[in-house]
Amino acid sequence: MPQKKISIRIDGELISALEGQTILQAAKANGKYIPTLCDLDGLTSVGACRICLVEVSGSERLFPACTTPIQEGMSVTTNSPKLTRYRRISVELLLIERNHVCAVCVSNGHCELQTMASALGIGTVGLAYNFPKLSIDMSHPRFVLDHNRCILCTRCVRVCAELEGAHMWELTSRGIHARIVSEMNEQWGKATSCTSCGKCVHACPTGALAEKGWAVEEMVKKIDAVTSLVHRRGAQV
């Protein structure tokens, strides 16, 4: 059955999109940019990062574009001083939550968090840093997990479960204690369900998951390799 077409406005421009699409999908299909850190083409949307918040006229609330389905006659604003303010707060909160030290990071210069922070004009963070004491898992022969750089976007969890089908990653605990965990809190290198495919590494927006053997600034993620895989397989999510 062909999907119903409906019309919405994004930043004043009338576009037609398919019913059931989210605001973000409709925007992407029409070449409109909405910033996001946790969304990845072909994976389910979880609304984890809150960067894609948009204004919908008629409501005071802000809506995450990645999880809000479009409705006929909806009018969406993707950029405004208010949105920039909220996005900036979201990124600042991500920055204080862990120990993001760009100068010594393998992903320096190729990091989505860093790029987002600079695009939003964050030079300094006005909030107190948490400085949590976090571990680094070096047990895998090819990859490394550094909790200090993780933003809990759960791209690795979803790419492993939905694309690779291994479902080795998950989130454990809640709130400030939440961590990415492999199997039952075992070392990554000991996880039997890991296929060492590296999809999680290349889906990771920061340096939290990286290949071993790279120095500062050398880890370049092949995110297109992950998303193109979805399209080649024709996966519908």
Place this chain on the structure above:
Amino acid sequence: MPTPSLGSIPTDEQVFIDKLIAIRRGRPGALLGVLEATQERNRYKYLPLETLRYVAAKMEMPLARIYSVATFYALFNLQPQGENTICICRGTACHTRGSRNLLQGARLELGLGLDGGESDGNEADKLLLTTADQQFTVRTVACFGQCAMAPVVEVNHRICGHATERTLQREIETIRAGE
């Protein structure tokens, strides 16, 4: 999919879990019911990792998923619990009515010391301490929803409102005397 390490948990427990899964199969949220009943059956009211592995294998779920669920909910324990549980509310209402003193009083009374947990500055942390003889577990909770009776303490699933250090001490004495 991990192979079930059969034989790593007692046969009667295996039978019990198999039945639970059979009853709930196909229902959304089946895992929660299975884990809750399994924990309740355990002598020390906790879910050993081997049990979680068995449940994962039988329910054909990834290990990570089971571990994630078991650590998300405060209800599930991954550590053995004492025979008696003293749960002290550290919500805002109870805090302002002196629940920190209750917690410290209980810890000293049971010989658990004051190191670790809240004294490290992690005020909101979930605290869980068990005495060496496995008789008492002291834990904290964010709110019981009984703020009118603050400070609230739960002793073996019985709510005690307007608790004081003296009444808490008496509760512990009663339990000890009843052993």
